Amino acid sequence: MDNRIVSKEDSRLNVEDIKYKGETGEVHAYFAMPKGEAKLPGVVVISEIWGLVDHIKEVARRVALEGFLTIAPDALSPLGGTPEDLDEARSLIRKLDSESTIKNFVAAEKYLETHPRSIGKVGVMGFCWGGGVTNQLAVNSPDLKAAVPFYGRQPVPEDVSKIKTSLLIHYAGDDERINEGIPAFEAALKEASIDYQLFTYEGTKHGFFNDTRARYHEEAAKLAWERTINFFKQKLKT
Numbered sequence: 001m002d003n004r005i006v007s008k009e010d011s012r013l014n015v016e017d018i019k020y021k022g023e024t025g026e027v028h029a030y031f032a033m034p035k036g037e038a039k040l041p042g043v044v045v046i047s048e049i050w051g052l053v054d055h056i057k058e059v060a061r062r063v064a065l066e067g068f069l070t071i072a073p074d075a076l077s078p079l080g081g082t083p084e085d086l087d088e089a090r091s092l093i094r095k096l097d098s099e100s101t102i103k104n105f106v107a108a109e110k111y112l113e114t115h116p117r118s119i120g121k122v123g124v125m126g127f128c129w130g131g132g133v134t135n136q137l138a139v140n141s142p143d144l145k146a147a148v149p150f151y152g153r154q155p156v157p158e159d160v161s162k163i164k165t166s167l168l169i170h171y172a173g174d175d176e177r178i179n180e181g182i183p184a185f186e187a188a189l190k191e192a193s194i195d196y197q198l199f200t201y202e203g204t205k206h207g208f209f210n211d212t213r214a215r216y217h218e219e220a221a222k223l224a225w226e227r228t229i230n231f232f233k234q235k236l237k238t
Contacts (some may be wrong), residue, residue: 006061011035013064015057018071020111023103024078029071030057032064039119041145041236042069042112044105046126046133048210051075051082051089055212056127063125066229067237069115073108075101075133093129098136105133106141113143121145121236123165125228126152128207131170138163146235148228151206154181160188166195168231170209170224173202199227 008015015032030052033040043063047056052074060072076082078100079092105124112122123146126134131152138147139155144165151172155163167189171179182198189196201208201220208217209224 006058006065008057008061010061010065013061015061015064020071020073020107022073022077022107023100027073027077027104027107028052028081029073029108030060031069031071032057032060033069033117034064034067037117039117040067040069041119041121041123041232042071042109042115043232043236044108044112044122044124044137045070045072046105046124046130046137047072047075048127048207049090049093049129050086051093053082053086053089055210062225063229063232066232068232069112069118071108071112073105075104075130077104102133102136102140105137109137109141109144123147123232123236125232126150127209128152138165138167141165146232148231150209150224151175151178153178154185157184157188160185160194161192163189163192163194166231166235167197168228169196169198170228171198171200172204172206172208172220173200174204175206178206197227197231199224 018031019026045060060070064070125148127150131149134149142164148168150170204217204220205215207215209221
């Protein structure tokens with residue numbers, strides 16, 4: 001087994017399936033945190049277009065092992081939850097109401113902020129579809145302390161000035177559809193004096209972080225992960 005993979009039976013963690021109150025009612029989520037009583041910052045993990053699959057749960061465990069309370073909501077909760085069929089999940093994700101979905105994720109942020117073991121600081125990270133949602137959370141949640149979108153759709157330039165959080169932005173080198181939005185996004189970030197870092201990983205394709213799929217790029221994924229965890233520790237733990 002890849003030594004980066006964190007098992008759901010890892011003795012250093014407490015993991016459980018939970019529910020929290022969102023805009024659309026009960027939202028199902030996967031929750032992971034280090035064992036012990038130490039108060040910690042939180043991180044919301046937002047899935048790709050296939051919903052709350054095992055890979056995203058494993059990413060949540062990886063984040064938790066770095067010293068964070070971690071929640072990975074099931075975006076498809078209003079539609080019955082993530083199905084086993086990935087094509088069906090992708091189809092369902094496209095039927096979600098955008099505004100309600102954003103509010104469900106803001107509610108996940110609030111869940112972490114008010115958790116008994118929380119220090120009240122929360123960040124968010126997301127991949128592909130979830131990268132776009134991460135950008136929208138940055139726009140719509142002024143209490144957010146750090147946001148890390150992986151190859152996500154950018155917010156419209158006129159919304160960028162609403163961002164109050166720090167951003168660490170990851171893009172694949174070969175990702176024409178997403179990358180065409182970078183120049184306008186970066187110009188708006190600079191104009192609004194947003195605290196951001198932007199990295200493009202040459203030789204990679206959209207989805208390069210996902211180690212369960214063919215586009216996985218180990219070197220880029222490792223570097224992006226190190227940068228992400230260091231960023232969260234800097235912004236959420238100090």
